[in-house]
Amino acid sequence: MPLLSVTNLSTSFHxxxxxxxxxxxxxxxxxKGETLGIAGxxxxxxxxxxxSLTGLVPQPPGTIESGEALFDGCDLLKCTTxxxxxxxxxxIGMIFQDPMTSLNPxxxxxxxxxxxxxxxxxxxxxxxxxxxxxxxxxxxxxxxPRRMRQFPHExxxxxxxxxxxxxxxxxxxxxxxxxxxxTALDVTVQxxxxxxxxxxxxxxxxxxxxxxxxxxVIAGICKRVMIMYAGRVLESGSAGQVLSRPRHPYTFALxxxxxxxxxxxxxxxxxxxxxxxxxxxxxxxxxxxRCEFKIDKCVNGPCQLLVHKDGHATACxxxxxxxxxxxxKYRAGFTE
Amino acid sequence: xxxxxxxxxxxxxxFPLYRGLIVRRQRGQVRAVDGVSLSLAxxxxxxxxxxxxxxxxTLARTIIHLAPPTAGKLFLHGADVTNPSPENxxxxxxxVQMIFQDPYASLDPxxxxxxxxxxxVLIKNRLSRKKLTGKVVALMEQVGLAPEFILKYPHExxxxxxxxxxxxxxxxxxxxxxxxDEPVSALDVSIQAQIINLMAHxxxxxxxxxxxxxxxxxxxxxxxxxxxxxxxxxxxxxxxSEDIFAGPRHPYTKALxxxxPVADPEKERSRKRIxxxxxxxxxxxxxxxxxxxxxCPFAQKKCASTIPPLEPCADxxxxxxxxxxxxxxxxxx
Numbered sequence: 311m312p313l314l315s316v317t318n319l320s321t322s323f324h325x326x327x328x329x330x331x332x333x334x335x336x337x338x339x340x341x342k343g344e345t346l347g348i349a350g351x352x353x354x355x356x357x358x359x360x361x362s363l364t365g366l367v368p369q370p371p372g373t374i375e376s377g378e379a380l381f382d383g384c385d386l387l388k389c390t391t392x393x394x395x396x397x398x399x400x401x402i403g404m405i406f407q408d409p410m411t412s413l414n415p416x417x418x419x420x421x422x423x424x425x426x427x428x429x430x431x432x433x434x435x436x437x438x439x440x441x442x443x444x445x446x447x448x449x450x451x452x453x454x455p456r457r458m459r460q461f462p463h464e465x466x467x468x469x470x471x472x473x474x475x476x477x478x479x480x481x482x483x484x485x486x487x488x489x490x491x492x493t494a495l496d497v498t499v500q501x502x503x504x505x506x507x508x509x510x511x512x513x514x515x516x517x518x519x520x521x522x523x524x525x526x527v528i529a530g531i532c533k534r535v536m537i538m539y540a541g542r543v544l545e546s547g548s549a550g551q552v553l554s555r556p557r558h559p560y561t562f563a564l565x566x567x568x569x570x571x572x573x574x575x576x577x578x579x580x581x582x583x584x585x586x587x588x589x590x591x592x593x594x595x596x597x598x599x600r601c602e603f604k605i606d607k608c609v610n611g612p613c614q615l616l617v618h619k620d621g622h623a624t625a626c627x628x629x630x631x632x633x634x635x636x637x638x639k640y641r642a643g644f645t646e
Numbered sequence: 647x648x649x650x651x652x653x654x655x656x657x658x659x660x661f662p663l664y665r666g667l668i669v670r671r672q673r674g675q676v677r678a679v680d681g682v683s684l685s686l687a688x689x690x691x692x693x694x695x696x697x698x699x700x701x702x703x704t705l706a707r708t709i710i711h712l713a714p715p716t717a718g719k720l721f722l723h724g725a726d727v728t729n730p731s732p733e734n735x736x737x738x739x740x741x742v743q744m745i746f747q748d749p750y751a752s753l754d755p756x757x758x759x760x761x762x763x764x765x766x767v768l769i770k771n772r773l774s775r776k777k778l779t780g781k782v783v784a785l786m787e788q789v790g791l792a793p794e795f796i797l798k799y800p801h802e803x804x805x806x807x808x809x810x811x812x813x814x815x816x817x818x819x820x821x822x823x824x825x826x827d828e829p830v831s832a833l834d835v836s837i838q839a840q841i842i843n844l845m846a847h848x849x850x851x852x853x854x855x856x857x858x859x860x861x862x863x864x865x866x867x868x869x870x871x872x873x874x875x876x877x878x879x880x881x882x883x884x885x886x887s888e889d890i891f892a893g894p895r896h897p898y899t900k901a902l903x904x905x906x907p908v909a910d911p912e913k914e915r916s917r918k919r920i921x922x923x924x925x926x927x928x929x930x931x932x933x934x935x936x937x938x939x940x941x942c943p944f945a946q947k948k949c950a951s952t953i954p955p956l957e958p959c960a961d962x963x964x965x966x967x968x969x970x971x972x973x974x975x976x977x978x979x
Contacts, residue, residue, distance in 0.1 A: 351834040466925050467698070496697040496861055498922050501905040505921055523834060526907025529914040549911040567839035568909060569868035574887065577846075578839040578868070584804070 312339035313484055313517050314363075319377030319387070321355075321362045324370060328589040332358045334541040336377075342484065343515045347532030347549065349522055351564075353585055355541035356521045357407075360487050362387070364404055365394045381485070400430040403478030403516075407490040409470035413462040419446075419473055420458030426481050445476040449506060468499035475506060482514045489521045504531055525565065529553055537561050540586050540596035543615055547622035555636075557624040560597045562636050595627060603634055648687035650724075651855050652709070652742070652823055657682045657718035659701075659708045663930065677929045678704040680879035681718070683956075686823065686855045691846075693870030693887065694859045695902065697926055701879040702859045706825045709857070710742050711735055740769065743816035747828035749808030753800040759786070759811055760796045766818035785814040789844060806837035813844065817852075824849070824856045830865060842869060863906045867891055875899045878937040879929055881956055885965030895959060895967035897944045936969070944971060 321333040333355045340346045348356050361367045363379055363386055379386040381402070386394065398404075406412040414422055423445065424438035433441065439458065446454035449472040462470060471491060478486055488507065492500040508531050511518050520532055528535055529549060536546040537558065545558040556562045565571055566579035583600040586592055595601070598608040608627055616630045617623040628634035659679040664670045678701045686692050696702050707713040709720065711730070720728045727738050746752040753762060763782045767773065773781060783793045789810040800808055809829060816824060826845065830838040846869055849856050860866050866873060867887060874884040875898060883896040894900045901920040908914045922941045927933050933940050939949035948970055956968040 351836060468925055497863065497905040497907075498697060498901060499925070500907075501919060501921050502923075524907060525909035526914070529909050529911045530907055553909055553911050564835060565909060567836045568864065569839075569842065570864040570909065572868065574868055578843050580840045580843060581836040 313342045313344075314379065314381045315339045316363070316379045317377060319359070319362060319379060320375040321358055321367060321372060322375055323372050325589070330589045331375075332541050332588060333362060336538075336541075336543055338536055338543070338546065340485070340517050340519065342517055343511070344534065345511065345518045345520060345532045347520050347522065347528035347535045348538060349525060349528055349535060349564075350538035351523060351585065354538040356523075356538055357489050359538070360404070360489050360519065360521060364398055364402060364487065365391075396430070399426045400481050401484050403481070403483035403486045405471075405474050405478045405486065405488040405491045408494050409467055409474050410494065412474060413470060415462050418459055418461055419465070423458070423473060423477050423480065426477065430481055441480065442476075445480045446473070448510070449473075449476045450502075451476075467495055468502065471495060471499075471503055472506070475503070475510070479510055479514065479516070483516055485517045485519070486511070487519045487521075490523070491520070492527065493522070493524075500527070507531070525553060525568070537564075540588060540592065542596060542625065543623075544597065544625045545623065546615070547620075551620070551622040555622075557618075557622055557629050557636065558597075558626045559601045559603050559634075559636065563600075563602070595625065603628060648689055650685050651688050651722070652686040652857075653719075653721040653724075654682055654684045654705075654709070655719040655721070657705070657708060657720065658716045659704050659713055660716045661713075674930055677879050677932060678713075679708060679715075680929075680932075682876075682879075682881055683718075684874055684881065684884070686857060688822070688855055689849070689853045690872065691849060691856045691858055691870045693866035693873040694857060694876060695861060695863060695866050695873065696876035697861065699926060699929070700876045701929070702876055703827055705876070706744065706827050706857065706859055709825060710739055710744055740819045741821055742823045742825060743819050743821035745809070745812050745816055745824060745826040745829045748832055749805055749812055750800075750832070752812055753808055755800055758797050758799055759791070762800075762811060763814050763818055766815050770819060781818075785818055788817065788848070789814045790840075804837070805833050806840060809833065809841050810844065813841075813848070817848065822855060824854055825859070826856060827859045828861070829858075831860065831862065838865070845869070863902060875902065878926060878932055880937055880968065882938065882969070883965070883967040884956070885962070885967075889962060889965050895965065895972040896938075896969045897942050897971075898938045899967075901943075944974075946971065 317337040319333055319336045320331065323330045323332055336359055350356050358367065362374055374387050377387055420439060420442055424442040427433045427438040427441055442458055443454040446457055451457055451469060451472055492503050495503065504527065522528060532549050535549050535552040537544050537552065537560065539560050544560050545552055552561060563581045567581060569578060572578050581600050586596055594609045594611055595613040598604045611627055613625055613627055615623050615625045624630065657679055658681055660675040660677050662672045663674045663676060665673040682705055694702050704713055708715050715728060719726060722738060727734060730738055760782055763785055764778055767778060767781050786793055791810050830841050833841060848854065858866065858869055870887050873887050873890045875882045877898050883899045890899060894903055901922050904920045920943060924941055927940060935950040935952055936954055939945040952970065954968045954970045956966050958966045959972060
């Protein structure tokens with residue numbers, strides 16, 4: 311049985327301009343100890359998906375329209391607030407994108423860090439503080455006892471993200487949701503942090519959902535990948551399948567527009583147009599208006615995620631019908 | 647070799663640090679830029695890379711005198727502009743234009759696209775309203791903005807379109823040099839590609855020289871002909887883009903390159919990575935000797951005492967590195 315099994319999750323926001331469907335019938339499974347990468351551009355619904363799972367979508371204006379998210383037998387979307395609270399910060403840890411704003415500037419690092427321990431484990435302050443020092447040392451912060459008394463502004467960006475990681479992992483959660491954990495950081499620090507997440511995950515056998523817009527980050531540490539666009543899953547499969555042999559033109563276009571895929575001096579590939587307006591109902595494939603391979607049935611016909619025999623799923627109608635092949639004919643032109 | 651348009655000779659930009667409430671005393675200084683010598687030729691794109699806090703942006707601001715240099719010389723077309731008179735400063739600034747990182751902060755939210763671009767046009771020449779509108783529309787078209795957006799406000803645009811407005815504004819001054827300070831860092835990959843293409847096209851078409859600052863090596867690799875790697879206010883390595891990516895001579899460059907993620911699972915998992923320990927040291931009291939030695943995996947005893955000069959490599963005169971071990975096989979191999 312998977313650790314977390316999400317089916318048909320849809321989240322909408324109500325605004326003056328109408329209902330915006332930010333997450334649209336998303337489903338996935340994640341096993342214990344597994345790493346799932348979720349990639350997509352800004353506005354593709356990656357973050358809202360995570361917030362929906364942890365009950366952090368403000369309602370109103372948001373509503374979770376449908377779906378089920380079974381975490382160890384408990385539906386995260388329908389359970390009571392008390393139940394959710396007992397899971398959040400305890401069995402599910404979350405690392406947010408911006409370490410500059412997600413720590414409370416008025417509280418010392420120590421008091422924020424040990425909060426999950428005193429709340430969920432009922433430890434005394436003294437015990438919690440000892441565990442907190444261990445946790446800081448584990449994420450590579452030197453001189454931890456002194457650091458516990460300091461405040462967030464005394465830490466650099468990379469150090470704050472380490473504190474966030476220590477905080478998310480302090481109760482040895484079964485699942486860690488990391489929402490763009492390295493976007494605000496430098497490449498060298500990013501490498502440190504990804505290494506750290508990988509090492510701690512291995513040690514505690516936690517499952518990790520890693521949300522990012524950087525396909526390179528996913529290639530490094532994720533076992534499986536899900537590509538999102540306009541609130542839907544367009545493609546999913548193992549990292550090797552999705553990144554080396556993409557089965558959706560969107561994934562393919564994203565890869566092509568990365569500078570590393572084009573020779574220097576040559577024009578970069580650009581995806582024409584802009585993402586669709588999610589307050590209108592989308593008929594057919596959401597990517598069709600910008601797709602270089604689109605035909606009539608993409609725009610008019612239904613579009614569904616179909617799992618192929620090798621476990622690689624795609625929502626591209628043409629690939630599912632077998633009249634388009636991306637890897638052989640089109641990929642030939644640009645390998646690094 | 648093309649004609650040199652901008653030259654920096656030993657530029658230092660230090661900021662004083664004051665302490666004390668009643669008696670303010672200077673207690674040290676932040677050495678943001680500490681002896682940088684670089685040159686930029688006509689039509690050349692020079693990529694400047696480094697981690698946050700290494701002084702890239704301060705260097706850019708020093709060139710246009712937003713943060714005046716403490717020492718060193720700055721030459722524009724061979725003329726000394728280190729301490730320009732107010733008239734000269736205006737000339738320097740119209741010749742050297744800057745594109746900023748955050749297009750959400752660099753455009754005035756109360757001005758329409760027309761106001762933003764026209765303001766720059768009017769500095770150079772007084773035009774009648776009709777001619778001015780024509781000029782603004784022409785500039786908008788050059789950066790790929792539809793003329794019907796002319797009366798819209800910045801908040802009505804996406805990040806990529808805002809960056810286009812910022813580019814149109816710099817072009818209005820007809821500059822020879824553009825300093826782009828992380829112009830695509832705030833944008834998504836697909837939008838990033840559009841802006842990079844646009845900037846590369848404009849540079850080619852107008853023969854502009856560009857100092858392209860970024861922390862994203864894959865972007866820098868794509869746009870730049872030459873690259874300079876900065877760490878703690880100093881240039882660690884400089885040379886032609888291909889040479890630096892193919893054979894870095896400085897361990898810091900090596901570490902930066904190895905930290906760059908590759909979007910190919912098989913390659914990404916098999917390659918060896920150098921993970922640097924810790925954070926860069928503070929520019930208030932930089933370590934003695936080579937600024938990189940406390941984090942360097944190849945550091946030796948002598949690295950802690952001698953500051954290695956940035957000198958051309960004997961076997962590759964185009965490429966310079968500030969490392970005492972730049973010819974060592976352990977490092978280069």
